[in-house]
Amino acid sequence: MADRKTPRREPRKSGPSFSLTTGWAAAIIALLVVVFFHQVALEGKTFVSPDTTAPVGFVRMGERSLDQDHVYPLWNPYVFLGMPSFASGAYNPLIYPPDWPLALVQKVIPLPDMSWMLLYYFIGGLGLFLLAREWGARPEGALLGAVGFVFAPNLVAVGSHGHGSQLVDSAYLPIMIWLATRWLRRGGLAHVAWLALAGGFQLLRGHVQICFYTWIAIALYAGVEWLGALRRPGDLPRVTARVIAVGAAAALAFGISGFYSLPLRDYARWSIRGSAEGGGVGMEYATQWSLAPFELPSMLVPGWAGFGGQTYWGAMPFTDYPNIYLGTIAVILAVPAFLAGGTARVFALTLGLFALLVSFGKNFPLYGLLYDHLPLFNKFRVPVMVVLLVQLAAALGTAWGASAVLDVQPSNARKPASVDRLLLGSAVVLGIALVVGGLGQDAWRGAYVGFALGHHGGYSPELAGLAYQGFVSDLVRVALLGLLAVFAAWLARRGKLTVSVAGLALLVLMLAELWPVSARVMQPVIGDVVPHRMDAGRDDLVEFLEQAGPPGSFRILPLQEFQSNRFAGFGIASVGGAHAAKPRLFQDFYESNFVDNLAWMRLLNVRFIVSGRPLQPLPPYLKPAHEGTGYAYENLVALPRATVVGAWRVVSPARAILDSVASGAHDPGSFTFLEREPGIAPGDVSGAKATIASYRLNDVTVEVTMPRPALLRLADLWYPDWGVTVDGRRAELLKADDLLRAVAVPAGRHRVVFRFESPAVRSGLMLSLASLAVVVALLGFGTLANRKPPPAGAVAAKAA
Numbered sequence: 001m002a003d004r005k006t007p008r009r010e011p012r013k014s015g016p017s018f019s020l021t022t023g024w025a026a027a028i029i030a031l032l033v034v035v036f037f038h039q040v041a042l043e044g045k046t047f048v049s050p051d052t053t054a055p056v057g058f059v060r061m062g063e064r065s066l067d068q069d070h071v072y073p074l075w076n077p078y079v080f081l082g083m084p085s086f087a088s089g090a091y092n093p094l095i096y097p098p099d100w101p102l103a104l105v106q107k108v109i110p111l112p113d114m115s116w117m118l119l120y121y122f123i124g125g126l127g128l129f130l131l132a133r134e135w136g137a138r139p140e141g142a143l144l145g146a147v148g149f150v151f152a153p154n155l156v157a158v159g160s161h162g163h164g165s166q167l168v169d170s171a172y173l174p175i176m177i178w179l180a181t182r183w184l185r186r187g188g189l190a191h192v193a194w195l196a197l198a199g200g201f202q203l204l205r206g207h208v209q210i211c212f213y214t215w216i217a218i219a220l221y222a223g224v225e226w227l228g229a230l231r232r233p234g235d236l237p238r239v240t241a242r243v244i245a246v247g248a249a250a251a252l253a254f255g256i257s258g259f260y261s262l263p264l265r266d267y268a269r270w271s272i273r274g275s276a277e278g279g280g281v282g283m284e285y286a287t288q289w290s291l292a293p294f295e296l297p298s299m300l301v302p303g304w305a306g307f308g309g310q311t312y313w314g315a316m317p318f319t320d321y322p323n324i325y326l327g328t329i330a331v332i333l334a335v336p337a338f339l340a341g342g343t344a345r346v347f348a349l350t351l352g353l354f355a356l357l358v359s360f361g362k363n364f365p366l367y368g369l370l371y372d373h374l375p376l377f378n379k380f381r382v383p384v385m386v387v388l389l390v391q392l393a394a395a396l397g398t399a400w401g402a403s404a405v406l407d408v409q410p411s412n413a414r415k416p417a418s419v420d421r422l423l424l425g426s427a428v429v430l431g432i433a434l435v436v437g438g439l440g441q442d443a444w445r446g447a448y449v450g451f452a453l454g455h456h457g458g459y460s461p462e463l464a465g466l467a468y469q470g471f472v473s474d475l476v477r478v479a480l481l482g483l484l485a486v487f488a489a490w491l492a493r494r495g496k497l498t499v500s501v502a503g504l505a506l507l508v509l510m511l512a513e514l515w516p517v518s519a520r521v522m523q524p525v526i527g528d529v530v531p532h533r534m535d536a537g538r539d540d541l542v543e544f545l546e547q548a549g550p551p552g553s554f555r556i557l558p559l560q561e562f563q564s565n566r567f568a569g570f571g572i573a574s575v576g577g578a579h580a581a582k583p584r585l586f587q588d589f590y591e592s593n594f595v596d597n598l599a600w601m602r603l604l605n606v607r608f609i610v611s612g613r614p615l616q617p618l619p620p621y622l623k624p625a626h627e628g629t630g631y632a633y634e635n636l637v638a639l640p641r642a643t644v645v646g647a648w649r650v651v652s653p654a655r656a657i658l659d660s661v662a663s664g665a666h667d668p669g670s671f672t673f674l675e676r677e678p679g680i681a682p683g684d685v686s687g688a689k690a691t692i693a694s695y696r697l698n699d700v701t702v703e704v705t706m707p708r709p710a711l712l713r714l715a716d717l718w719y720p721d722w723g724v725t726v727d728g729r730r731a732e733l734l735k736a737d738d739l740l741r742a743v744a745v746p747a748g749r750h751r752v753v754f755r756f757e758s759p760a761v762r763s764g765l766m767l768s769l770a771s772l773a774v775v776v777a778l779l780g781f782g783t784l785a786n787r788k789p790p791p792a793g794a795v796a797a798k799a800a
Helices: 022-036 059-069 099-108 115-134 139-150 153-160 164-186 189-204 208-229 236-256 258-268 293-299 328-339 343-359 365-373 383-406 416-438 441-454 461-493 499-525 540-547 584-591 598-603 656-663 759-787 792-799
Strands: 045-047 526-528 555-558 606-611 622-627 631-635 642-645 647-650 671-674 689-695 699-706 710-717 722-726 729-731 734-736 740-745 748-756
Touching: 022 115, 022 139, 022 499, 099 115, 115 139, 115 153, 115 164, 115 383, 139 328, 139 383, 139 499, 153 164, 153 383, 153 499, 164 189, 164 208, 164 236, 164 383, 189 208, 189 236, 189 258, 189 759, 208 236, 208 343, 208 383, 236 258, 236 759, 258 759, 328 343, 328 383, 328 416, 328 461, 328 499, 343 365, 343 383, 383 416, 383 461, 383 499, 416 441, 416 461, 441 461, 461 499, 499 526, 540 606, 540 622, 540 631, 598 656, 642 689, 642 699, 656 671, 671 734, 699 710, 710 734, 710 748, 722 740, 729 740, 740 748
Parallel strands: 555 606, 647 671
Antiparallel strands: 045 526, 606 631, 622 631, 642 710, 689 699, 699 748, 710 740, 722 729, 722 748, 734 740
16 A cells, blocks of 8 residues: 555645634624624614614503513504504514523623624524535635625614514524534434424514525425435435425424414414405515616625615615625625535525525516415515525625635645636626726716616606716725735635635625625614613603593594504504504505594594694584693594494495495494394493493403493404403404494393403414424434444444
């Protein structure tokens, strides 16, 4: 064997020896997160976007229910005539286990505001690093991919602008694909158990759309692995079994989150998210935030379609930053990634292309196809949200491509010329861009302005000119940084820079490109920390309304604050409110434009009209009740929340009831419309009395005195999970006037209790406990199997 030659590795140029371990990478990612978010992490600032600083709304009343009544809040009676607070995702305290240890730490150590959010930026970056390493990237390349994933403006905007649950669930994405990869490649019950547990926690954090995209990515990777196994018949049974187990992990993840997921799924069919034609949210509503293909140059040059305020001429509503921006350096480094093959690269390329086409929404047929045929897909909106998967695929490409650029050992000498040619080609393109942007910008101004004006109605030439100036400035900047990155890579490939130094140079250049763009997205919402007060939003108007009667005794119609939840935080019921998944019943009523109809205001117990300015002239049924920071006018003809009626009519279809009530042909104080007969005869109910004895979130108790059998109508929203008892005996809950609850009550004095009892919550809790037990058992078995010593024969064979 002495004559057998072993290939020798050429020694690297001199320089300090440094190995980028996972620990060092984690430390660097953590440091970069702190440095980028330094105003929040070190300088006492916080994010002050409207979504993060909005009044706490129902949270105050929910916490009161927990602390004082020791009742977990499931229903919010203070917006939209009432809606499920738990099943809608509006308020779900204590259901996300990873929050518990952080809450305990904060009681001992005063952490900066939004520390939990910065933690998930770190987790997202570390997860991408681990995934890229698992799939063969060098540590330096994996770190570059992690930086590209975490600091792209898409993810920075999500966190800083108040979408915390979306950020948290986005951070789970690379971690979960990493766990799925380890299971598919290595086996081991612990890996599949960790995947199920992570998936369950992700679902419990509440952003179902990101969870859905995560499992699409995992399913796509499992499918690519299975297709690859078709060429290896000996591996096919093993891979098939592991792919099936990934499906089982998804089922266990859903099971772990069952306490939340089952009620959420149950509510979807009663909300605007699942009650449109076909059981979805409605195609037009779902695709409002669709990326336009003409915005794709923003992937490389952030100011291509304008950037910020009125200069933006892209197709996105209310969103004036480059959603698709990845960075020129990241894209250049990603190109060499696909010189090599492998299932991981096929997966990343397929995932990125698929997600990009989905993000086009109404601008490309794929979204409509998925909307019509992919289960659950029609429940979602904002197609551009899937850009997260493009971001993941691009970050992996950056990791692999940077690894190919930095790996210049003889063992990788089979395609060195290809990498060099790609770098040279990139340098030529960047050089042309630099010349065009720096010297020839006037030649392209007219074409750019005309293109922008053609894609934005009402856009002015002046604004288009400002957008062009920003575009040219960005083009010069990214071209210059890209050339420097290519030069650093070129030096590394010729041995002039060590891998560590070259990796550091590329990291600095990538940060120099990404950070100014993402900081520009974040900066408008950086502000001083305002002490978290549960009475935020209190003013003299709120104090007046608090004194006007106990919770459940009246509603208000706030004219200028109709879409505000401010009043809900003080137990003041409003006909309005804000939520992305309103009850369908209320939405139909709202779209009928009957909110300020006198007959409906009377029926719905609207006792006060609230306005930010005086109302003139006043109709005879209103009288001034309060004047201060706002104005309150008492509706003199408003009915009580609970009324006894002795006359009714069955109307079909139910939607016709809305018009019938609004017409005022019948007095709502003594008459109601039903969908079916109540089983009692109509008659005079003079002298009947109904008094609300207790009004809590999950139950309402009414004491009634009836001269004859009649209907008790409660002016709160009907929902199938509400039950009713009369003197402790179960009774049938009726739907009155298309929106409200009613029950037939016999003559005499009775105690009527409406109680919210969700079967989905009970079933979900049992499912969560059972699924968690299975996962814990799998973790235990997997851990024991790993610790079990190998057979003696295997040890001897290894020693031989």
